[in-house]
Amino acid sequence: MKYGYFPGCSLERNAAAYDKSARAVAEPLGMEFVEVEDWNCCGATEYISLNLLASYALSARNLAQAVRTDGLGELVAPCSACYLNLTKCDKSMRESPSLAAKVNEALAAGGLSYKPGSMRVRHLLDVIVNDIGFEALRAKVTRPLTGLKVAPFYGCFVARPGYVQFDDTEFPVTLDRLLQALGAEVVDFPLKAQCCGGHMTQISEGMGLEMIRRLVKTADDRGADLIVTICPMCQLNLDAFQGAMNRHFGLNLHVPVLYFTQMMGLAFGLDQAALGIGSELVSSRAALAAIGATPEGEAGGPPKRVKKDDKALPMPAPLMRA
């Protein structure tokens, strides 16, 4: 399958490992990524805070470029922020013709135009889970991640606000299932769709670090060997700021943070270097050594219905199970 590919600024540099691993696993899964020609920054959450139209124009330019690059109509964004901005732009333009007209008037200044709805923007996780599917994934696993306890971390934008809804807004499960398909043991991680803090570390360090602490601490409490992310911003906060966080709170947590594409690569038996493993600041070497170890019994997770003889009262089964 052929997709337009929008790496975004982070994947160029700080999340190069994400880019690398994404491209590395695409091949065995029979996905072809065609990178968008001369794309620009999506504006993150900052641009729209200052100029509405200009921020839409930024994303619209990317969409226009994508249409130019290939007529496939499907654009994959591994970065959740880019994914959100691109979908937001397309949706708003579809819903408001007057806005669309203005945006196109702006694009015209650069000799471009974009017809709302002509690009279907999707997150990499969505594509892998729904186009490739778990069966195909399992088929590709040569080195199952058995023995590895992972905390799946979705962050905000894949779950919310849900301009494109492929998972639950509160307790998403697709990444859990994907990791299970790779053989890893998924720990019950209730904060999986919480916010990583975004730019908070910059504008209010204490708050930002506190938000990071909650996530890392909980993953650690729940017995996770590592946290698996699907977004470069989340990875940056949880990984790069983990040291600062430890110092700030006098903690000594050490929970490595990898991308789900890196986990896939590992399970597919690809070479660690080819997946950019090692570029994380909190080293994952020790954690990854656990792979192959025999898993212990169920960690966390809601308790099963209790036996009759037990004093405990039965409880309803959860509606959604990973």
Add this chain to the structure above:
Amino acid sequence: MTEVFEPVIIGFTCNWCSYRAADLAGIGRMKYPPNIRLIRLMCSGRLDPTFVLKALASGADGVMISGCHPGECHYLEQNYKAMRRYHLLKRMLTQMGVEPGRVKLVWASAAEGARLASEITKMVEEVRALGPLNWPTAGAAAALPEKPAALEVPA
């Protein structure tokens, strides 16, 4: 007041769902344009296609047919018959050069006053855009010894 074309639309409602929806719209003081005038039938199944032709021929610019939702007919399944006749009628009307927008089938349960009101508002706008239906003998209907009705702002 500027001279806007005020279409006249005849609405056929069934006694059990859509006529009561119209009552409900009233009870809820929901606003819609005064361009529609309703005729009560027992069931949309009673609607003889010639009623619609007669309406258009006699000066109506559009006709709305409404009844209970499919599966909710007070007479079990008669609205399905209405639906079949509607589709035949539509084809025939297009043959006769009547714009499709002039005849509309709208399902409205007794609880859907708001829905009916908004459907009426929509249709009046569409027919206003289409302009008068210039069938022979038509035209006289709108002509009342009154100034043209003002366009309502639907709530």
Add this chain to the structure above:
Amino acid sequence: MTEKIGVYICHCGSNIAGTVDCPEVSRWAAEALKARGVVVARDYKFMCSSLGQELIEKDIKELGLTRVVVGACSPHLHEPTFRGACGRAGLNPYLCEMVSLREQVSWVHTDKAAATAKAKAVVSGGVERVIHHEPLESLRVPIHPATLIVGGGIAGIQAALEIADSGTPVYLVEREPSIGGHMAQFDKTFPTLDCSACILTPKMVTVGAHPNITMLTYAEVTNVDGFVGNFAVTIRQKPRYVKADLCNGCAVCEEKCPKKVVDEVFEAGLGYRKVIYRPFAQAVPKYPVIDRENCTFFLKGTCKACEKFCPTGAIDFEQKEEIITIQVGNIILATGFDLFDARRIPQFGLGRLPNVFSSLEFERLCNAAGPTNGRVVMRDGVTTPRAVGIVHCVGSRDKHYNNYCSSICCMQSLKFAHLVEERTGATVYNFYIDMRTPAKGYDEFYQRLLEEGVIFIRGRVAEVTDVPQRPEEEGRLVVQVEDTLIGQQRRIPLDMVILSAGLEPRHDAKQVAKMFGISCSADGWYIEKHPKLDPIATMTEGIYIAGVAQGPKDIPASVAQGAAAAARVMGRIQQKEIALEPVRASIDETRCSGCRICNNMCPFNAILYHADKAVSEVNPALCQGCGTCVAACPAGAISGTVFSDQQVLSQLEGLLLRNLQPATV
């Protein structure tokens, strides 16, 4: 002959006159429609008042009116009134036509000129139509004295007792093995805190013993035919695998049955029951049922413990389901509600966090006859909570789930708060959006809870979590909420959280409504005939609704509505027969070509074909007057009273004011 028509325009106070220039409309009618036979046109403040009606009667007598047109509210409201007036003055009631100037003109339009113009057209339509009215006699249908009540909850029980006591037969159909409904699951009832079972079970017993009541429990209505006065109802009696005539309710079978399963219905999933069971000790009827899905004998072919130990040999594994058909004149639907499944709001933790309980789970938890004998303990079955949070509006007042207020949750939550406080001494928090305690003695109960020191935090709970942020939160549940009265986010550590889930229409309410020919509101509740003046009847003659099935309400309101529905039915039975609109189709044999197109148009098989004469004929007893055959007849041989082609087409002419042009007159 030309008719003498009287036109009467009602002001309805300012309801119509506020937007329609009524005097102008009647002036216009008298003038413009003179040529069409209008001899008098009047407008009056309230046509429906006795004075207004006298106006019409006087004119009929003095001016010899042969037709009457009243422009007022919806015919669904006052048509009987004005037909009555005509009748009293010696004019056939069906020579009166009512057009709606209120619901369909003044209330929905704002521009006075336009509304007045439309009113004129509507009146003119009425005048043209009435010309073609014929004098008719209303059809009189006998009322079968028996009544069907669907649903054995408190509303159905009340209705059944009222009617049975009046001396006419009642069939009470209940889906579950016992009557009692949700009320039987409760321990206490607000605001008086009297024991639910103590006030309910006597009524249940009376029902069970009542000579005029036939109880059909563990049974469901599968089909309804016919119309008011004479419904034919088909009921499926599920096999109990217990012979009612032999069983003495000793419950030895229950005791001996080796298999336990979680009771998802009566115990709300919080407790267990045997596979042969009565939902609860005071169940009515007293005979148990075997749950086939789980019975070891039905699964593996061995066991039969119940049969071995039954002293009366009442167990019968061979029992088959029975199809019962009954004739009834009226039907009351009291099918109740389903509890909103709070697991649909994952951030509240039900099903994920052990110590989060649904409201029904808690009802069972605090019930003396419940799984813990009324001990309020945490999910482990032993620990007493020190701090308990009660979350209001779960699944209610939320566009994602149910937009409406479930109306009982505030009081229910106050009741829970009191019970928890009383039985555990725990600190109790209520998290509410708005406190709604409108009925008799309710706000006093709120006051009492305030006195008891229950804590109230105004704010809709954002989430319930087991992830600690501060040391004091370790190992506990935490409710995160904005305390909107101080404008701060708070995290309250708790041991137990109770979700006051809202009320929802039964999952199958739509199918049931369809089966009985009534309709559901957008929310899924059964629609009453009039929201204020007739909250008991439905749009369908002979079908009444009572209890929560009509909309969220508490026990006193359900009882009141059950009794009201009963009174209505008893009135009907008293009259012995009911007058129906003579809306019927008839075939003119001379014009019928015998093409038989109409035959399969009729859903009621009211049209029979006489092969000998090669003509079709309508059986007026079966015809319901939908008119589909009238529209279908290629020869125009079928005509429908009250809605004849002529009547409709003339009204059309009138509405389009074609009647004003001499050419077409």
Add this chain to the structure above:
Amino acid sequence: MTSATAEASHPVTVEKKFMQQVMVNTPGETHLEMCIQCGSCGGSCPSAAEMDHTPRSLIALIRAGNFEEVLSSNTPWYCVSCYYCTVRCPQEIHITDVMYTLKRMAVHAGIKDPCAAPDFSKTFVSWVENYGRAFELGLMSMFRLRHDPLGVLRITDMAVGMVSKGRMDLAPKSIKGLKSLKAIIARAKALEVVA
């Protein structure tokens, strides 16, 4: 539509005017008049602790027409746009988008920055406008130097780590079509009208 009729029938109050301004400047349909003040937003907000008003009370202030208080509030600037408030709002109000609107209105009205956030956004945007792409190191260092010089020290090891791992550029890199991008942004800004 409701407000439309209301407007037609009687003059719009100060309160309504400001609320409608906010709604007009927010893409999509958001209905601040529908807020029932339940606090789902304030309860869900991960950074509520930093805010001078919870989102809920900010909406109350908007409806009270108190625009000075609203536009000078730090609440929108501490919004991390996690969209929890938006998806949990029982009235389906697009609270996060409203926060963006309030930021734009504040900047447009030239309100004094209530915290460091506005400058962070401005710095970020300046890099994007001059190069077409974001430049983390530049962003962080420049911004830090301006706001808390000592903070730079606290993140040096991190920065060094990032650079040594090859995760941070030392110089910004710019896109080919920079000229056209600048033209697009310029035109967009010219077209942007904040009510």
